[in-house]
Amino acid sequence: MVDSLTPVLTKRWLSPRSxxxxxxxxxxxxxxxxxxxxxxxxxxxxxxxxxxxxxRGGAGFPTGMKWGFIPQGDGKPHYLVINADEGEPGTCKDxxxxxADPHSLIEGIIIxxxxxxxxxAAIYVRGEALHCIRRLDGAVKEAYxxxxxxxxxxxxxxxxxxxxxxxxxxxxCGEETxxxxxLEGKRGQPRLKPPFPATAxxxxxxxxxxxxxxxxxxxxxxxxxxxxxxxxxxxxSPGPKIYSLSGHVTRPGQYEAPMGTTLRELxxxxxxxxxxxxxxxxxxxxxSTPLFTADHLDVPLDFEGAAEAGSMLGTTALxxxxxxxxxxxxxxxxxxxxxxxxxxKCTPCREGTYWLVQILQRMVAGNGTASDIDTLLDVCDNILxxxxxxxxxxxxxxxxxxIKYFKDEFLALCDxxxxxxxxxx
Amino acid sequence: xxxxxxxxxxxxSVFDEDTVARARQLISRYxxxxxxxxxxxxxxxxxxxxxxxxxxxFCAGQLDLSNAEVSAVATFYTMYKRKPCGEHLxxxxxxxxxxxxxxxxxxxxLREHLGSEGKPLGQEETSGEPGTPGSITLEHAECxxxxxxxxxxxxxxxxxxxxxxxxxxxxxxxxxxxxxxAPTRGAPLTDFRQAELQLAGFFEGRESDLDxxxxxxxxxxxxxxxxxxxxxxPSMSDDVAFPPVPEKK
Ligand SMILES: Cc1cc2nc3c(=O)[nH]c(=O)nc-3n(C[C@H](O)[C@H](O)[C@H](O)COP(=O)(O)O)c2cc1C
Ligand code: SF4
Ligand code: FES
Numbered sequence: 001m002v003d004s005l006t007p008v009l010t011k012r013w014l015s016p017r018s019x020x021x022x023x024x025x026x027x028x029x030x031x032x033x034x035x036x037x038x039x040x041x042x043x044x045x046x047x048x049x050x051x052x053x054x055x056r057g058g059a060g061f062p063t064g065m066k067w068g069f070i071p072q073g074d075g076k077p078h079y080l081v082i083n084a085d086e087g088e089p090g091t092c093k094d095x096x097x098x099x100a101d102p103h104s105l106i107e108g109i110i111i112x113x114x115x116x117x118x119x120x121a122a123i124y125v126r127g128e129a130l131h132c133i134r135r136l137d138g139a140v141k142e143a144y145x146x147x148x149x150x151x152x153x154x155x156x157x158x159x160x161x162x163x164x165x166x167x168x169x170x171x172x173c174g175e176e177t178x179x180x181x182x183l184e185g186k187r188g189q190p191r192l193k194p195p196f197p198a199t200a201x202x203x204x205x206x207x208x209x210x211x212x213x214x215x216x217x218x219x220x221x222x223x224x225x226x227x228x229x230x231x232x233x234x235x236x237s238p239g240p241k242i243y244s245l246s247g248h249v250t251r252p253g254q255y256e257a258p259m260g261t262t263l264r265e266l267x268x269x270x271x272x273x274x275x276x277x278x279x280x281x282x283x284x285x286x287x288s289t290p291l292f293t294a295d296h297l298d299v300p301l302d303f304e305g306a307a308e309a310g311s312m313l314g315t316t317a318l319x320x321x322x323x324x325x326x327x328x329x330x331x332x333x334x335x336x337x338x339x340x341x342x343x344x345k346c347t348p349c350r351e352g353t354y355w356l357v358q359i360l361q362r363m364v365a366g367n368g369t370a371s372d373i374d375t376l377l378d379v380c381d382n383i384l385x386x387x388x389x390x391x392x393x394x395x396x397x398x399x400x401x402x403i404k405y406f407k408d409e410f411l412a413l414c415d416x417x418x419x420x421x422x423x424x425x
Numbered sequence: 426x427x428x429x430x431x432x433x434x435x436x437x438s439v440f441d442e443d444t445v446a447r448a449r450q451l452i453s454r455y456x457x458x459x460x461x462x463x464x465x466x467x468x469x470x471x472x473x474x475x476x477x478x479x480x481x482x483f484c485a486g487q488l489d490l491s492n493a494e495v496s497a498v499a500t501f502y503t504m505y506k507r508k509p510c511g512e513h514l515x516x517x518x519x520x521x522x523x524x525x526x527x528x529x530x531x532x533x534x535l536r537e538h539l540g541s542e543g544k545p546l547g548q549e550e551t552s553g554e555p556g557t558p559g560s561i562t563l564e565h566a567e568c569x570x571x572x573x574x575x576x577x578x579x580x581x582x583x584x585x586x587x588x589x590x591x592x593x594x595x596x597x598x599x600x601x602x603x604x605x606x607a608p609t610r611g612a613p614l615t616d617f618r619q620a621e622l623q624l625a626g627f628f629e630g631r632e633s634d635l636d637x638x639x640x641x642x643x644x645x646x647x648x649x650x651x652x653x654x655x656x657x658x659p660s661m662s663d664d665v666a667f668p669p670v671p672e673k674k
Pocket of ligand 1: 054055056057058059060061063083084085086087088171172173174175176177209210211212214215389390391
């Protein structure tokens with residue numbers, strides 16, 4: 001039986017000055033790199049495939065398979081880009097990871113770059129995370145000084161340069177192709193796929209884009225092996241996962257547990273609901289993943305479990321709201337976010353989010369009508385699946401799920417007006 | 426005629442030799458020069474406290490781009506400010522989770538406090554003469570990736586965690602009086618322009634800034650519960666071998 005919490009990525013965070021190379025090396029840091037540089041790059045890709053590691057940035061794509069898509073012997077430069085743009089509302093795991101243990105990410109970057117044969121890697125960090133950028137910059141400098149970065153790393157003949165790149169405040173730049181455009185010095189707007197980044201990514205060359213938590217897991221897989229990784233979690237979603245609990249819980253924070261842990265179990269570890277006020281709704285993986293309710297406390301939180309229950313695992317950002325919070329209000333706030341962050345490239349999302357905000361604001365102000373609910377759903381229907389990128393799909397999640405589980409609350413906001421205002425339209 | 430040879434009517438003298446040298450250094454970090462544009466916009470913002478027409482022309486000149494190309498990028502991103510900012514930039518998270526915990530109330534309180542003649546301060550407006558000591562630009566921000574510490578706010582992108590309207594008011598009042606209360610996590614507070622210089626990637630002489638706690642108490646809660654209960658991940662064996670090199674298909 002595996003323990004309820006399985007600190008792997010989060011374990012070093014407890015150590016004093018955990019962000020320094022000194023602490024990191026005392027705690028097995030850079031031992032995986034030495035092993036990896038002694039192996040054939042394809043062995044590392046195979047080991048990652050065998051481990052079943054899936055992307056921690058939201059979509060859960062198998063990481064080893066993604067690395068395997070990079071064409072080899074193509075004569076082009078290859079790139080590794082780390083997505084550290086952490087902007088999905090509720091998500092708060094990557095920034096603390098990089099703040100407390102930046103070297104685990106850097107070691108993962110070196111191993112991954114060696115595996116995919118990249119000699120340049122960039123860490124794209126959201127600009128608002130200044131202290132985290134500082135720690136990353138310090139760690140990169142330490143790694144250069146120790147010979148883990150630069151030319152002929154540890155005498156292996158492998159060269160790698162890493163740059164820490166600060167973004168400038170745009171949620172859409174978390175979408176991997178928008179991120180690449182942004183890193184190229186352009187407006188961060190998504191690209192048409194295909195071609196996928198694996199064939200035409202940064203500067204039109206083969207590129208792997210991976211999330212921080214994904215790549216920070218790599219040194220542990222190298223040291224522990226794929227079977228060890230699979231001792232945690234579930235068959236199709238193996239490994240440990242950082243669950244971020246926020247909102248109306250007694251002890252919010254980061255809890256690293258095996259994939260498939262339920263909210264009921266996590267809540268128990270976090271001291272239950274704050275002040276004993278009952279749970280009303282929650283997001284399993286950020287605001288772009290459809291809401292859950294108190295009926296979903298026992299849903300196993302892995303990629304399959306969340307999907308079977310009608311939502312998505314996303315970034316395991318568990319935002320927890322108690323009975324005092326109005327669902328239409330929360331939905332309105334999230335919709336205002338998507339409207340602000342819509343990049344404007346495609347009409348369904350740009351126009352749709354604008355109208356959704358108008359309707360929701362009117363409703364929450366007490367001026368809605370019952371037909372507004374149908375209008376909302378209708379607009380959502382025109383966004384979902386018809387937008388250029390997944391931001392549009394995410395934008396409708398709070399609305400459709402909110403109405404699905406809490407329709408009465410939306411109706412209650414409108415009822416008092418229906419007689420008066422219905423004719424006014 | 427190329428666009429870059431358009432006559433420059435703006436005065437670029439505010440960007441001194443050091444800034445030019447830094448711009449060059451940024452370009453050398455990337456395989457292709459244009460990748461230096463985002464950091465370079467942070468750089469010009471560190472000089473002027475916002476991205477001015479001169480700042481745009483400076484970047485365009487350094488990168489061989491047209492002013493229009495640079496301008497299109499600068500206007501896309503929230504962190505590039507189009508009006509001069511105060512000594513400090515205060516950003517209050519008002520995304521749903523923080524808002525439910527008090528973020529909206531914090532923002533309302535600060536707007537009211539920083540406003541004048543009974544009019545609350547608007548989004549991205551500045552109280553005081555921009556750039557002068559004690560001047561403050563206020564904005565509401567989207568989720569700042571610190572929800573477990575909510576409601577949060579930032580001053581010059583340093584975190585002040587677990588805020589209340591009263592605590593936030595006290596903080597802002599201190600800033601106006603020229604004090605620099607320490608952030609919850611992060612380096613000693615400086616000002617908006619110095620923060621922007623660091624975002625451009627220049628940290629010279631600031632090594633002690635790296636100090637401070639490894640993480641907030643909230644961040645390590647799970648790790649702490651595990652340690653207290655003796656819970657660990659399954660142990661690794663000593664002789665882990667890599668799989669064989671896969672055969673080429
Ligand atoms: C609007 C939008 C925002 C996203 N933001 C992030 C983000 O901040 N961090 C991240 O890792 N992935 C984000 N993603 C997912 C990325 O597009 C991509 O799937 C991910 O970086 C791949 O890495 P992984 O396979 O390691 O998860 C976002 C996607 C969308 C559509
Ligand atoms: S869905 Fe929204 S964010 Fe994505 S491309 Fe279209 S407008 Fe831009
Ligand atoms: S909602 Fe405020 S930090 Fe995430």
